[in-house]
Amino acid sequence: MASLEERLEALLALHPKRIDLSLERIARLLERLGNPQERLPPVIHVAGTNGKGSVVTFLRAMLEASGKTAHVYTSPHLVRFNERIRLGAAGGGQLVDDVTLMDAIEAVREANAGEPITFFEITTAIAFKLFAERPADFALIEVGLGGRFDATNVIARPLASVVTSISLDHAEFLGTEIAEIAMEKAGILKAGAPAVIGRQDEHVMALLGLEAEAAHAVPFRHNQEWAAHGENARLVYQDEDGLLDLPLPRLLGQHQIDNAGTAVAALRAIGVDISAEAIGQGLREAQWPARLQRLSEGPLVASSPPGSEVWLDGGHNPSAGSVISAEMASLFDRAPKPLFLITGMLTTKDPHGFFSAFDSLTQYVFTVPVEGHAGFDPRELAVRANEVGLPARSAPDVRTALQAIGEMATEPPRILICGSLYLAGQVLKENGPLPV
Known part of the structure; x- marks a missing residue:
């Protein structure tokens, strides 16, 4: 019987390109699987150049501190593929175990029937299948690359779309100008869903505001609808619903204050029932390896x-x-x-x-x-x-x-x-x- 590593290696052979941004192949495969993306728990969808994994980590920690459950999909992994898929459970989610993951790989591989599909696309389908089959209060989905044509962007009705800090990266796929990259990230914004925008260059922020308006998404922008900063060894968050005096996040760096503020803003934008105590506990307990x-x-x-x-x-x-x-x-x-x-x-x-x-x-x-x-x-x-x-x-x-x-x-x-x-x-x- 093939090992987990051998099964994952076989998926790499299904498409000659490591990255080939498109929604056609993932849509075809998901339809064969019964469109699990339409049966996910309420989704918070997170794009950005830097900080999106940290924002997802803060969101999970805060939700779990409030007693809620969350499935989580992130990439890439650091040591084991299992790190990409976390299944929500009472008392705290767990990385998918090898047996569950191998069963899902086989089911999705069989549905794909050998047709061309990138590794990220087929593993996204695996995650969505697992999430659709298991109850949770939320699904936290991190974009792999870009946004508009990323495999995760088959999610038609997210609870909220989040865009973290945008800068130049992956120019060969997303473009060499910051405006081009911002347009790709903005592709996850959806009608009726809050568009939670983290700290940005003023020109990028203006562009994202216009993209939110065009998508009929409700803008919730850093230093406009909400703000967060460090003060006297505390994190101070404020929006039109009031001010929160919170502990600094466990993750180090000024940028993590921005990321933590973005995560708090996302929860406030969707109106989730979560106390300031649970938010603070989540900030103190959040862990994200290889980030300072x-x-x-x-x-x-x-x-x-x-x-x-x-x-x-x-x-x-x-x-x-x-x-x-x-x-x-x-x-x-x-x-x-x-x-x-x-x-x-x-x-x-x-x-x-x-x-x-x-x-x-x-x-x-x-x-x-x-x-x-x-x-x-x-x-x-x-x-x-x-x-x-x-x-x-x-x-x-x-x-x-x-x-x-x-x-x-x-x-x-x-x-x-x-x-x-x-x-x-x-x-x-x-x-x-x-x-x-």
Whole structure:
């Protein structure tokens, strides 16, 4: 009998392209499955360049803190495919187990009958089938790429559509201009559903407002219909229904205050019955691996210099580089330590833009391969770091880079492993803890 990994690998062979944005293939398959997307629990649909996974995490944590259940679909996974599909249950949802997942794969594969379909499309159909067969109060669905032609956009009547921060990324699929990308993200906005818009550049916000109007969606925009900011170690949220004085989110960084505010705004926009206490509890308990995650133990941490801090973040575009570097600068202000980067990056990304955010902040960069993916050759990536003024050299793997930092550092350093979610997944697989 084929293993889960073998079954997932077989799905990759159904379409020659890794990404081919279209709704035709997923619509065909879902119809054969009896259109499970029409039987989902009420859907909160989340798109954006950065922060959409964090917003989904905050939404789940807050809903579960209030006693509600939520199915969750996110991507990509870090270590195991099961991370993409979380089945809602009383007391807290659980990642789909191997047996349930294999049964769903076989049913959907049989319905597809060998026809061309991308991996993300067929796995989206698997998630929708599982969600339609199990009761829950909500389904939290994260867009894979873009929005308008993303496989998840077969959802015709979401409870709310959410658009997090938009910046340049995936230019080969979504366009090279921010306005083009914003238009693609806005494709998830639907008539009659609140359009919850997170922090944006003013021009992007204006464009999204126009797109919401054209879609007959009800706009609920950051710094217009709602606002959130940090103040005196608290998160202050306000909209026309009043003000909430909340704890800061467990996830670190100013950007997570924005993401937490966006999640609160989504719940307020749909009028869900949830107390301020449950919202606060959710913010305190939300966990999202590889987002400014400090690694405190494990084999790789043991390879780092004594007294060092090891941080992990999967951010991989210039916008993510800016928010990560801002948090590293904040950490330095509170507890000065020399910063070293260990970075691997896919060839589709912008290393100059990412590295530029760390100029004058970083002592040295070690570049490493991203195993199993089309990543930059570490030597070439080191050259890209040099070109923006960061001293860098390549290393064969993260462990070797950690040991090299130990030989170079004259005092306990702060080490940030970053540049790719796939690299972050490698680190968690080797070091732990595994996402649950």
